[in-house]
Amino acid sequence: MRAAVSAFLGRYRGQTRIHTESDLRVFLRWCADHGLHPLAAVRVDIERYVRWLQDVRRYQPSTVSRRLSVVVGFYRVCVIDAILEHSPADYVRRPTVPAESPTLGPGHLQFEALITAARTSSNPNDFALVALLGLLGLRIFEACGSNIADLGEEHGHRVLRVRGKGGKVVLVPLPPAVARAIDRAVGERTSGPILRNTHARRMDRHAATRRLKHLATAFAELSASDLVCSGGGCRA
Structure with a gap:
């Protein structure tokens, strides 16, 4: 079994390997919980796994399709x-995946509330996470993959070296608000990841999603009266 997993994951590199391994681990854990050896699985077992993703975990069709694709590839x-x-x-x-995503990004006022909730959070990683994403x-x-060592200066501007899809590396200038958010999350540390989870280890995409959901709940509790709008902009 170990050789089979290694052979499959050996086809991937970088962040793609990390994400693929994470999705495969979900399936292997499901097999263990159901007393099923993965190499003894039959079609009905894979169908049961898909229904578990849909009915128990309640994942979106796109997530179910992605995780099933990993199992198929394995x-x-x-x-x-x-x-x-x-x-x-x-x-x-x-599962049928819509050609166009029905999910809309936050509106202007919603993002203002989100960034306010992140800025006032007791967890400094929240503000850095929202700043890096939004x-x-x-x-x-x-x-999540950004490290303190990726921070630097180019032509007098603070920059972040970002590793994108396919291993492509680009230098991204840091606006002052983002730089402040990063500095707050990094503190006195000189190495390691910029974003950390509650166990002081690198924040992964799952932990990041949980933090965003937590902040979404927090900003939903902010009333419209907490936002002061003037001219063409709004501030918290």
Whole structure:
């Protein structure tokens, strides 16, 4: 089993490998919880896993489809490497994923409330997370993968070295608000990740999503009277 997992994950690099391993771990944990050896699974077991993702975990169709794709890929490699004769995931029905996402980003006032909730949070990582995502426009894996060593200066401007999809590296200038948020999260540390979870380890995308949901609950409790709007802008 260990060889099968290693052979599958060996096809990926960087953040893609990390995310793929995370999705595969969910399936392997589900198998362990149900007393099922992954290499003894049949099609109905994979169907049960998909229903568990949908009905118990209540994931969106896109998430279910992504995690099923990882399982399909894992078993395909098992067949290629002659570990299995047939893949139990070959004929599993995939959930229908809308061509266009129905999810809308936060409006102007909503984002103002979110950034206010993050700024006033007792957890300094909240403000840095929202600043990196909302003000700097990073993807969640780019924000979580950023290190203190990636901070620097170019032509008198503070910059962050960001590793994007495909391993592409770009230098992103830091607006003052983002730089302040990062400095607050980093504190006196000189190495390690910029964003940390509650256990003082690197924040992953799952922990980041939980923090954003926590902040969303906090900013939902802010009333419209807490926002002062003047001219063309609003401030908390």
